[in-house]
Amino acid sequence: MNANRVIYLDNNATTRVAPEVRDAMLPFFSDFYGNPSSIHTFGGQVKRHVEKAREELAALLGAQPDEIVFTAGGSESDNQAIRGVLEALGGKKRHLVTSRVEHPAVRSLGQHLSKIGYRVTEIGVDRDGALDIDELSAAIGDDTALVSIMWANNETGVLFPIEKIGDLCRARGVLFHTDAVQAAGKVPIDLSRMPVDLLSLSGHKLHAPKGIGALYVRRGTPLIPLIIGGHQERGRRAGTENVPGIVGLGTAARLARENLDREAKELSELRDRLERGLLDRCRGARVNGKNRLPNTLNISFEFIEGESILLHLDELGIAASSGSACTSGSLEPSHVLRAMGVPFTSAHGSVRFSLSRYNTREEIDFVVEHMPRIVERLRALSPFVPENNQTRQWQGSAGNPSCAPGCGRCASDH
Amino acid sequence: MWDYTDKVMDHFRNPRNVGVIENADAVGEVGSLSCGDALRLMIKLGPDGRIADAKFQTFGCASAIASSSALTELIKGKTLEEAAQVTNQDIAEFLGGLPEQKMHCSVMGRDALLAAIENYKKGGAAQPRQDSRLVCACMGVTEKVIERAIRENRLKTVDEVTHYTKAGGGCGGCIPDIEAILKRVNAEMERAGGAPAKKLTVFEKIQKIQETLDREIRPALRQDGGDIEIIDIEGDRVVVSLRGTCSQCRLSTVTLKDVVQAKLREFVSPNLIVVEDGNRPLEGA
Numbered sequence: 001m002n003a004n005r006v007i008y009l010d011n012n013a014t015t016r017v018a019p020e021v022r023d024a025m026l027p028f029f030s031d032f033y034g035n036p037s038s039i040h041t042f043g044g045q046v047k048r049h050v051e052k053a054r055e056e057l058a059a060l061l062g063a064q065p066d067e068i069v070f071t072a073g074g075s076e077s078d079n080q081a082i083r084g085v086l087e088a089l090g091g092k093k094r095h096l097v098t099s100r101v102e103h104p105a106v107r108s109l110g111q112h113l114s115k116i117g118y119r120v121t122e123i124g125v126d127r128d129g130a131l132d133i134d135e136l137s138a139a140i141g142d143d144t145a146l147v148s149i150m151w152a153n154n155e156t157g158v159l160f161p162i163e164k165i166g167d168l169c170r171a172r173g174v175l176f177h178t179d180a181v182q183a184a185g186k187v188p189i190d191l192s193r194m195p196v197d198l199l200s201l202s203g204h205k206l207h208a209p210k211g212i213g214a215l216y217v218r219r220g221t222p223l224i225p226l227i228i229g230g231h232q233e234r235g236r237r238a239g240t241e242n243v244p245g246i247v248g249l250g251t252a253a254r255l256a257r258e259n260l261d262r263e264a265k266e267l268s269e270l271r272d273r274l275e276r277g278l279l280d281r282c283r284g285a286r287v288n289g290k291n292r293l294p295n296t297l298n299i300s301f302e303f304i305e306g307e308s309i310l311l312h313l314d315e316l317g318i319a320a321s322s323g324s325a326c327t328s329g330s331l332e333p334s335h336v337l338r339a340m341g342v343p344f345t346s347a348h349g350s351v352r353f354s355l356s357r358y359n360t361r362e363e364i365d366f367v368v369e370h371m372p373r374i375v376e377r378l379r380a381l382s383p384f385v386p387e388n389n390q391t392r393q394w395q396g397s398a399g400n401p402s403c404a405p406g407c408g409r410c411a412s413d414h
Numbered sequence: 415m416w417d418y419t420d421k422v423m424d425h426f427r428n429p430r431n432v433g434v435i436e437n438a439d440a441v442g443e444v445g446s447l448s449c450g451d452a453l454r455l456m457i458k459l460g461p462d463g464r465i466a467d468a469k470f471q472t473f474g475c476a477s478a479i480a481s482s483s484a485l486t487e488l489i490k491g492k493t494l495e496e497a498a499q500v501t502n503q504d505i506a507e508f509l510g511g512l513p514e515q516k517m518h519c520s521v522m523g524r525d526a527l528l529a530a531i532e533n534y535k536k537g538g539a540a541q542p543r544q545d546s547r548l549v550c551a552c553m554g555v556t557e558k559v560i561e562r563a564i565r566e567n568r569l570k571t572v573d574e575v576t577h578y579t580k581a582g583g584g585c586g587g588c589i590p591d592i593e594a595i596l597k598r599v600n601a602e603m604e605r606a607g608g609a610p611a612k613k614l615t616v617f618e619k620i621q622k623i624q625e626t627l628d629r630e631i632r633p634a635l636r637q638d639g640g641d642i643e644i645i646d647i648e649g650d651r652v653v654v655s656l657r658g659t660c661s662q663c664r665l666s667t668v669t670l671k672d673v674v675q676a677k678l679r680e681f682v683s684p685n686l687i688v689v690e691d692g693n694r695p696l697e698g699a
Contacts, residue, residue, distance in 0.1 A: 127655070305450065307416075307475035311426065324450070324475070331553060331576070331583030333450065341655065341691050344448040344646050381432055381479060383454040383471035384447050388434070389621065 007318045007363045011205075012154050012182055012296060012354035017248070018207040024251040025209070028244040036241055037232065046243055053250025060253040061199065062190035063216050069236045070246050073213035074181040074202030075105040078148075080215050080226045080237070081177040081198040082109055085146045086118065088222035093145035095119045097174075099131060099160075100339040101153050106179055107335070110148075119143070127341050128290040129158035137168055146175045151183035151199075155323055155336040155352060156289030157296025159187065166195030175221065181205055181213075185256035186264065186293050197221045203245060207356070208252035212245030263357050268294035270364050271355055275299070277368030282375045288342055288350060295355040298323070300337075300346035303385045304378035309351050312374040318367055323350040345384070418476060419510035425480035430487055433469045440494075442530030444522055447620060448646060449553055449580070451478045451519065455485065455526040457494075457534070465489050465497060470526075477509075477516040484508040485523040494531050500524070501566050502578070517578045521563055549591050552584020557595060564599045572596065620647060626681040631674055642674065645691045652678065655691040666690070 008016070034043030036050050051065070058065040071077045082096065098110050100122045107122075114120040121139040124132050131149065140147065147169050152159045162178055169176035177198035180189065184199075185206035191199065198221060203212035217223055217236065229238035256263075275297050279285050284302030301309065306324025313320055323334025332338070333347045342350070353367070379385045418426070438456040445452030451474030460466035468486040472479050484505050489497040502520035506512045512520055546558035563569060563578040572592050576582040582589050627642060635641055641657040654674065656666050675688035 303447070303473065305474050305478075308426070308479060311423075311476050315427070331450070331580050341645050343643050343655075345644070347448075348450045381429065381471055382473045383443070383452060384473055384620075386624075388471060 005317050007316075007359075007366060009353040009355060009359065009363075009367070010319045010321050011356040012157070012352065013321055014204045014210065015207045015356050016358055017204075017209050018252060018255055020255060021208055021248045021251045025244040025248040028247055032243075036243060037230075049250075050241055050243060050246050053246045053253075056250035056257075057214055057253040060185065060189070060257045061216055062192040062194075064219065066234065067191075067216055067219060069215045069217055069233045070241065070249070071213045071215055071237055072211055072242070074103070074179065074200050074205070076226070077200030077202070077213050077215040078103070078105040078177075078179055079109060080223075081200060081217075082106065082113075082146060082148055083226060084223040085175055085177070085198070085221070086113070087224040089145050093143050095121070095141060095144040097121045097123065097136065097139050097144055097147045097149075099123045099125065099149050101125055101129070101155075101158075101336045102148070102150055103154055103179055103181065106148055106150070123149070125158075125339050129153060129156050129288070129336075129340050130291065131160050131165075133161065133164060133168070136165065137172075140168070140172045140174055144172070144174045146177055148177040148179070151178045151180040151189075152187070152293045152296075153289070153336060154182050155334055156298040156340075157182070157292035157354070158289040159183070159291050159293065162196065163194055169197075170195045182293060182296075185253070185260065186267075186295060188260065191216060191218070198223075203249040203252060206252050206256050208249040209245055212242055212249045214249065259357070264294045267355050267357070267359075270359055270361065271295055271297050271353075273361070274353060274355075274364045274367060277364070278371055281368060281372045283372075283379065284346075284349075284375070286346060288337060288340065297353045298337075299351055299353070300342060301349040301351070301375050301378075302345050303382045304349045304375065306349055306351060308378050309349065309374060312377070313351075313367075313371075316366075316370055318370075321352045321354075323352065324348050416476070416513050416516065418480075418513070421508075421510040422477060422480040422512065425483040425509065426476040429470075429472075429479050429483040431467075431469045431483065431490075432471065434471070435467055435469050438469075440530040440534035442526040442528065442533055444525040444529055445474070446554065447473065450474065451522060453478070453482050453522050453526045455482070455523075455530050457489070457530050459494075464491055464493050474519065474522075475516075477512055477519040478522065480509055481505050481512070481519040481523045482526075485527060489527065494534060497527060498531055500527060502563075503567065514574075514577050517567075518580045521559075521578050524566075525559065549595070550579075550581035550584065550588045552587075553580040553582075555579050555581035560592065560595055561599050564596060565603060568603075569596070570600065622682045623647065623652060623678060623686075626678055627674075630677045630681065634673070635669075650683065650685045650687055652686055652688050653691050654688060 032046050034046045036043060036047035038044060054065045054068050057068050071080060096110060096113060096118055098106055110120040123136045123139060149160055149165055151162055166176050175197045178196055179200045181200060181202045182205060184201040197218045199216040201214050204210040225236050227238045232238055232241055271294060275287060278299055282301060286300050288298040288300055306322030310320060310322050323337050337347050337350055382388060435456040435458050439459045440457040442455045454471045456469045457465055458467040468490050470482040470486055472482040488500050488504060488508055502524040505520040505523045546556035549555055549557050549560055560575060560579055560581050567578055569575050569578060572582055572589055575592050582592050631642060639659040643655050643657060645653040645655050670688050670690060678686045678688060
């Protein structure tokens with residue numbers, strides 16, 4: 001597929017490396033390839049660029065440069081934060097509080113921890129995707145080590161009340177980690193005045209390359225390193241620095257900070273245009289989630305299935321994603337939509353459009369123009385669309401027979 | 415990204431035989447909205463007893479649509495006896511193969527075909543209720559469906575059974591059960607040579623519930639500025655959510671039990687239990 005022809009609306013999956021970022025990185029492959037830890041000038045001069053990038057990233061977050069630890073990405077940052085805190089607390093506090101809608105980097109880790117002797121509580125969300133703060137407050141106990149709640153959800157873009165959660169954790173003497181992989185660079189983050197102890201981010205979600213990320217660690221936060229072996233990152237993350245990646249992330253952070261307000265406004269205008277267009281012109285459409293990132297639209301189409309929608313979009317050169325079971329090889333629709341109680345008539349027919357600074361109004365209008373035809377084509381095939389049942393009613397199985405005890409599928413309903 | 419063959423993509427983009435046959439001689443329906451795929455197959459027989467026309471409607475992914483299209487092409491011109499010999503491998507082969515994890519789409523085609531033939535034998539009567547033990551509650555898969563897939567496809571592992579039938583693809587609680595069935599059926603096949611088991615369908619009542627809500631319940635609720643939405647249907651358990659003014663109403667439990675549940679029991683099935691989303695079973699339900 002021609003990279004220039006694609007209408008890329010899957011920016012919560014990954015983003016284009018900004019040309020400015022790429023240009024900033026290039027000298028650090030074959031020219032300034034020295035090891036920043038070396039004593040000689042050739043290597044040592046590279047260190048300045050690493051530290052400059054650290055300052056840029058700290059500035060984006062309202063943090064101090066020494067609170068930034070570079071990692072290989074969001075999943076490593078999440079693992080480092082959660083496992084690092086639990087280990088640092090010496091196994092005395094063995095309770096983790098998180099949510100039902102976390103990214104697998106946190107959710108699967110929680111499931112793993114619950115198998116090796118930790119207690120894990122997942123807080124639910126309502127039908128708009130909003131977190132139940134009372135449930136969170138009630139879940140925190142004497143043995144709670146850490147609360148880990150994402151800043152914004154990757155599938156729906158729903159924002160969580162980070163300040164409120166942080167205040168609650170402070171008041172209860174519990175550490176607070178937030179996975180801000182989707183939020184960083186899209187919404188203002190000022191850690192100098194926000195009660196957050198640890199924050200994860202990933203380069204490739206904000207126009208830096210894949211394979212670089214960072215963990216913010218507030219000064220004084222107890223943390224045992226995940227990767228041990230060298231003095232790099234003040235002993236908090238061993239391994240020779242990914243210098244080009246770090247320089248790229250620093251540049252991406254600067255671009256995001258300089259343009260954040262304008263971009264957020266432009267993105268939300270484009271996203272709203274897409275949202276209004278699809279709601280107005282497509283039958284059976286509903287938006288999943290309220291109070292969202294400016295770039296994300298998760299929209300379900302009743303009685304049709306997500307993979308089929310995506311493949312029709314793909315033929316038009318439109319790249320999006322879906323919470324449908326069929327797209328992942330799993331047999332269950334998205335855990336996020338299930339946690340929100342999205343009606344089963346819509347749960348399999350979700351499409352996520354996630355925009356970036358590189359999208360144009362023409363692209364959005366192209367999607368709005370073609371989507372109704374795709375929806376109608378699939379509706380014409382569906383045995384569940386009411387007008388397709390004029391002559392005959394569906395005799396087949398409605399839902400599932402009742403669930404087995406402990407069934408994870410419908411945890412949100414039990 | 416799935417590695418679909420050109421033929422799968424062709425039948426997905428340009429499905430053959432989509433639609434409804436008025437006065438069909440046989441109709442087979444399998445799957446459900448909450449499981450993510452469903453197929454309705456309609457058959458019209460000619461004077462010579464051969465399948466003169468076959469049409470389908472499908473809710474599902476690209477391979478489910480392509481498998482349905484392939485099925486209709488495969489059975490046209492055959493007698494019902496000949497059609498009954500069409501296996502899920504025939505459907506997959508017709509399409510130049512399916513990804514392993516998508517084989518259940520071809521099995522769905524085969525199940526719909528058997529359901530239609532059964533329906534014809536019973537003179538077009540409503541399909542029988544589930545007549546086999548439920549193994550996978552999450553995906554609504556019975557022992558007979560699993561057993562038939564094992565026999566016809568010579569399945570040996572739980573993963574294979576999941577790819578072909580979806581059983582075990584939810585909470586995984588039935589995996590020991592599937593292992594036991596695999597062991598038993600494979601042992602039987604070794605002794606006997608593997609005769610195919612007979613058909614079975616898993617079915618119920620969604621359309622009726624939706625209609626009853628639309629006709630009997632929603633108009634009254636809407637007069638008061640409220641509404642109701644189905645969240646899930648699990649066997650006889652209907653999970654609903656009240657919207658608008660209903661969601662704040664302290665009489666909502668009464669509304670659910672005395673109105674919604676009563677109407678659904680009257681018009682759909684006396685065994686239905688209406689539950690409000692968020693796990694509050696109704697008193698005395």
